[in-house]
Every structure is written in structure tokens, then in C-alpha cells.
Amino acid sequence: xxxxxxxxxxxxxxxxxxxxxxxxxxxSNFATxxxxxxMNMTLLDEEDGKTYWFNAYEITTIYDDNGFSxxxxxxxxxxxxxxxxxxxxVTLFTYNIDVWRPSEGxxxxxxxxxxxxxxxxxxxxxxxxxxxxxxxxVDWQHETExxxxxD
Numbered sequence: 001x002x003x004x005x006x007x008x009x010x011x012x013x014x015x016x017x018x019x020x021x022x023x024x025x026x027x028s029n030f031a032t033x034x035x036x037x038x039m040n041m042t043l044l045d046e047e048d049g050k051t052y053w054f055n056a057y058e059i060t061t062i063y064d065d066n067g068f069s070x071x072x073x074x075x076x077x078x079x080x081x082x083x084x085x086x087x088x089x090v091t092l093f094t095y096n097i098d099v100w101r102p103s104e105g106x107x108x109x110x111x112x113x114x115x116x117x118x119x120x121x122x123x124x125x126x127x128x129x130x131x132x133x134x135x136x137x138v139d140w141q142h143e144t145e146x147x148x149x150x151d
Contacts, residue, residue, distance in 0.1 A: 001026050005041070017046035022053070033063040039074070050079035057086070067095040072107060082112040092121065101126070101146070122146075 002025040011017040022041035029035070039054040057074030071088040078084075085108075092105030102121040110116040114134030120127040125145050132139040 009046070011046075015047045019044040019046060034060065036060045045079075051077070052079060053077045067093060067098075067103075069093045070102075070105075084112075085110045089118070090120075 002023055004023045005020045008020040009017060010020075020041055020043055022039070024041060025036075025038040027036045027038075037059045039057040042051055042053040044051050053076070055075040055077065057076065058072070060071050062069045070092045072086050072092075073088065075083050075085050087108050087110075088105065089108050090104070090106045092102040092107065094102045103123050104121055106118060106120040108116060108118050114131075114136075116131045118127075118129045120129070123146075125143050127141065127143045129138045129141040131137060
């Protein structure tokens with residue numbers, strides 16, 4: 001299923017509104033237990049004229065009896081802050097009992113100034129590492145223990 005918007009405007013009462021342009025697609029394959037969501041969309045804020053967009057943004061999910069795995073790729077652009085590229089370095093896996101967080105995998109967000117943030121997920125913890133000045137070294141990190149909400 002693909003939705004294409006040439007200029008879909010949602011008006012919240014003058015001067016508030018947004019206009020969407022682009023495509024949003026969802027492809028589901030029952031035989032392989034896979035679905036993919038793809039976006040190439042621009043959002044225009046009618047009040048201030050700022051634009052935000054998703055370019056070649058894609059989330060692919062593969063389901064199995066234990067949970068699901070996901071990969072994420074694409075670029076997000078913010079009028080005020082520039083772009084960030086998203087990429088899955090290690091496929092995310094979420095067990096059915098932990099539907100709110102991955103138990104393994106990592107996602108890298110890389111900014112237009114050479115900075116980056118790496119989110120890594122483990123069975124018992126989550127690690128965030130950041131290069132805040134663009135020299136490709138970790139300048140800040142934080143690891144948190146996962147609290148099991150099922151206990």
C-alpha cells in the first residue's frame with residue numbers, strides 16, 4: 001500500500017497547519033512474516049514556513065515465534081538543526097515479553113556536523129555513547145540497567 005501526497009494540508013485554524021508532500025508505503029509479506037514501512041515525505045509548517053523531512057527512511061521488521069527483529073535506515077532533516085542519518089549497525093531484536101525495548105542490537109545516528117550518537121541494547125542494559133564534537137571519539141556515555149517490568 002502506498003499513499004502519495006502532492007499537497008495534503010491539515011489546517012488547525014489559521015495560521016496553524018501543516019502540508020505533507022511525498023510518499024508513505026507499507027509492504028507486508030505474510031509468507032516471510034516481514035513488513036516494511038518506507039517514507040519520503042516533507043512536512044511544511046504553515047505558521048513559520050519551516051520544513052522537516054524523511055528521506056529514504058525505512059523500517060523493516062521480521063517476525064518469529066520469539067519476537068521480532070528490525071533494521072532502520074534513512075535521513076531525517078530538521079529546519080533548525082540540520083539532518084541526522086539513521087542506520088542499524090547490529091539488527092535490533094525484541095522478545096515478545098519485552099515489547100517496549102530491544103534486547104540486542106545497535107542504532108547509529110550521525111549528524112551533519114560529524115557528531116554521532118550510538119544506542120546499544122543488551123539483555124540487561126542499554127548503552128548510549130556520543131561524539132559531541134565531531135572528532136570520532138566517544139565524549140560522553142551512559143549505561144543503564146534494564147528493569148524488568150514483568151517481575
